[in-house]
Amino acid sequence: MSVPVPRGPAVATPPAARVPRRRERGVAGLLLAGPFALLLAGTVLAPVLYALYLSLFTERLAGLGFDGPRQVFTAMGNYAAVLGDRAFHDSLGNVAxxxxxxxxxxxxxxxxxxxxxxxxxxxxxxxWSLAVFLPHVVPVVIGGLVWAYLYSPGIGPLAAVLPFDPLSDVGVLPSVVNMATWQWTGYNMVIFYTALQAVPREVVEAARADGAGPVRVALSVKVPMVRPTAFVALVFTVIGSLQLFTEPLVLRGFTGSVTSTWTPSLYVYEAAFIAGDHGRAAAASVLLAVVCAALSALVMRLSARRSG
Structure with missing residues (x-):
């Protein structure tokens, strides 16, 4: 029979020795987060701050204009010009x-x-998952050109089948919706399918044992359990919708129904690279970012209320 050997009391680490360990962990954390912080500052924070700076200035000719345009501080003048521009209002209505x-x-x-x-x-x-996801792999420009060919009257098959002209003033919006839906359905399907795989199988089996059919199980069990994922997908979809750019830009070469300011992103593109008004373009970009942030916060608050 073995006799238990008495052990001495556990030696506690002195408080003075804990401080260096905490400092070492803090330094290690800063070193690990340093590359990401530098990348975030260089690719996100710096462009945002530069856009805010540009939005406060405009270029005007001084004197007779022989010296070229000069940068003039306008404070909120660019924001007032964008908010009072009818084209910007129409672009917001189109994306809405x-x-x-x-x-x-x-x-x-x-x-x-x-x-x-x-x-x-x-x-x-x-x-089936691969077949539905493949449109998302196709570059947006190439997919847009294919759809533009399908919509073109005289050469595209869809123009002869549809009861309306897909490139007319009335039909261009459904055409853009169809292009974006074809591009992003598979991507979000994979997100939802991954979330459904995390639903406990015992809960589904219990619902079936109680007599629930496939439709009732889907609507009463599976959909409520993937609601947080649905709200996250909704946030990203809202932001992507407000930033709509490539699809109407491609269709603009095939129809006059899409103007150079048809969406807010096209409005910014036209102001910066065609009109050369970088201050107005920066102000429109900042306003678009504010709208995206406000709508995202609204969706997240609705998500928190539904979850609570």
């Missing part, structure tokens, strides 16, 4: 209509496809 149609259609289709893949209805899930 785009978002009202695109967001529910695209997210609804992505969620429906994810639910079908998660159920036992669809076979060859990996093949």
């Amino acid at each position: 209509l785009f978002a009202l149609v695109h967001i529910p259609v695209m997210l609804g289709a992505a969620l429906l496809l994810a639910l079908l893949l998660d159920s036992a209805v669809v076979r060859l899930r990996q093949l």
Whole structure:
């Protein structure tokens, strides 16, 4: 029979020895976070601060104009000019209509496809997932050119099948919505499908044991449990909708219905690279960023209320 050997009391680390360890951990954390902080400052913070700086100035000719334009401080003059510009108002209205149609259609289709893949209805899930995700891999410019060809009257097959002209003033908005939905449905489907894989199987089996059918299980069990993921996807989709640029820019070469200021991003592009008014372009960019931040905060607050 072994006799237990008495042990002495545990030696506590003196407080003076804890301070160097905490300092070492703090230094190590700063060294590890340093590269990311430098990259964030160089690629995000510096351009934002420079845009704020540019938005406060404008270029004007001094005297007879022989010396060229000079940079003049205008304070909030550029912001007032953008807010009073009818073209900027129309661009916001276009992206608002785009978002009202695109967001529910695209997210609804992505969620429906994810639910079908998660159920036992669809076979060859990996093949179907790849087929739906492939449009997102295609560059937006190339996809836009393909759709522009399909929409073009006389050469495109869709122009002869659709009951309206997809490149007209009325039909260009549904055309852009279709292009963006085709591009992003597969991406969001993968996000929803990944979230559905994390739903506890025992909860699903319990619902089926209680007599719930596939539709009831999907609507009452699976969809509520992936609601946080849906709100995150909604935030990114809202931001992407406000930054709509490539699709209308491609269609602009095929129709006159898309003007140079059809969206806020095109408005900024026209002001900076065509009109050469960098102050107005910077002010419009800042206002667009404020709108994106406000809508994102609104969606996140609604998400927090629903989760609570």
